[in-house]
Amino acid sequence: MDCSICSAMPFILRPPRNTICAACYEGARTIITLTTNKVDHVENTKGSDNKTITGLLSASSSNPSIKGFGNALKWVKEMKEMEEESKEKLNYLSGFVVALRDHIHTDILIKPGNDAPSIPAHRALLAARSDIFKNILDSDGCKAPPSNNTITLSELNYDELECLLEFLYSGDLAKEKVEKHVYSLSIAADKYEIPFLQKFCENQMLGSLNTSNALDVLEISDTCSNTSLKETALNFIVKNMEDIVFTARFDAFALKNPHLTVQITRASFIDIKNRRLTV
Numbered sequence: 001m002d003c004s005i006c007s008a009m010p011f012i013l014r015p016p017r018n019t020i021c022a023a024c025y026e027g028a029r030t031i032i033t034l035t036t037n038k039v040d041h042v043e044n045t046k047g048s049d050n051k052t053i054t055g056l057l058s059a060s061s062s063n064p065s066i067k068g069f070g071n072a073l074k075w076v077k078e079m080k081e082m083e084e085e086s087k088e089k090l091n092y093l094s095g096f097v098v099a100l101r102d103h104i105h106t107d108i109l110i111k112p113g114n115d116a117p118s119i120p121a122h123r124a125l126l127a128a129r130s131d132i133f134k135n136i137l138d139s140d141g142c143k144a145p146p147s148n149n150t151i152t153l154s155e156l157n158y159d160e161l162e163c164l165l166e167f168l169y170s171g172d173l174a175k176e177k178v179e180k181h182v183y184s185l186s187i188a189a190d191k192y193e194i195p196f197l198q199k200f201c202e203n204q205m206l207g208s209l210n211t212s213n214a215l216d217v218l219e220i221s222d223t224c225s226n227t228s229l230k231e232t233a234l235n236f237i238v239k240n241m242e243d244i245v246f247t248a249r250f251d252a253f254a255l256k257n258p259h260l261t262v263q264i265t266r267a268s269f270i271d272i273k274n275r276r277l278t279v
């Protein structure tokens with residue numbers, strides 16, 4: 001149809017220039033609603049493929065707090081300014097990474113497993129990022145501070161430890177590093193109580209969930225007691241049973257995690273039953 005907003009035809013050739021398509025109408029309504037923090041149910045306009053701008057404006061004016069696109073534009077500008085401010089702040093804060101990389105005034109050594117070399121770090125930063133590290137570093141009357149000025153995280157290898165520290169210092173990690181170490185980082189986030197890293201790993205796992213890694217995600221989410229991630233992984237496995245259960249990976253998984261295998265079987269049974277009921 002000839003829409004005065006998204007149509008490719010020049011607007012000067014388009015009489016009467018006040019008609020918009022259903023998609024633009026929906027989009028405009030949603031933006032205006034979002035602007036006023038009222039992401040209520042936007043009216044369902046399916047079935048009508050033609051709305052007029054006058055209709056859109058009168059729909060807005062039925063709610064006095066919505067002032068159309070003027071408000072929306074103001075809001076977008078404010079968001080843009082906030083984004084710039086956040087970027088500057090982030091740049092400023094990521095200065096900590098330089099202190100890690102260049103070993104500036106480091107005062108503690110973090111040692112990975114397998115006799116790999118230690119990485120110099122900063123007590124204050126570790127204590128600020130994790131209550132567990134704070135406890136380890138605290139030297140009160142009851143316990144001594146770490147011996148040899150070293151904390152050993154034997155469950156992590158050198159690369160994993162390097163990534164953990166980089167995240168603690170910068171709040172971010174390069175995509176290829178997250179992809180490679182997401183499981184060990186997730187377990188570290190759980191063990192050392194670093195909720196932001198936990199969330200970061202969860203997003204990575206949710207975004208890359210597929211038939212070849214779903215069992216790993218289920219196993220990790222169970223280890224870290226992440227119920228929402230576990231539910232998502234379990235549902236995904238149930239929906240893709242055929243591609244998952246006839247693999248060598250499933251054999252190894254079932255031997256190692258009998259309780260999770262029982263949960264998969266039960267969830268699958270319920271799924272089959274529900275599907276039969278709806279047919």
Ligand SMILES: [Zn+2]
Nearest residue numbers: 003006021024
């Ligand atoms: Zn349109």
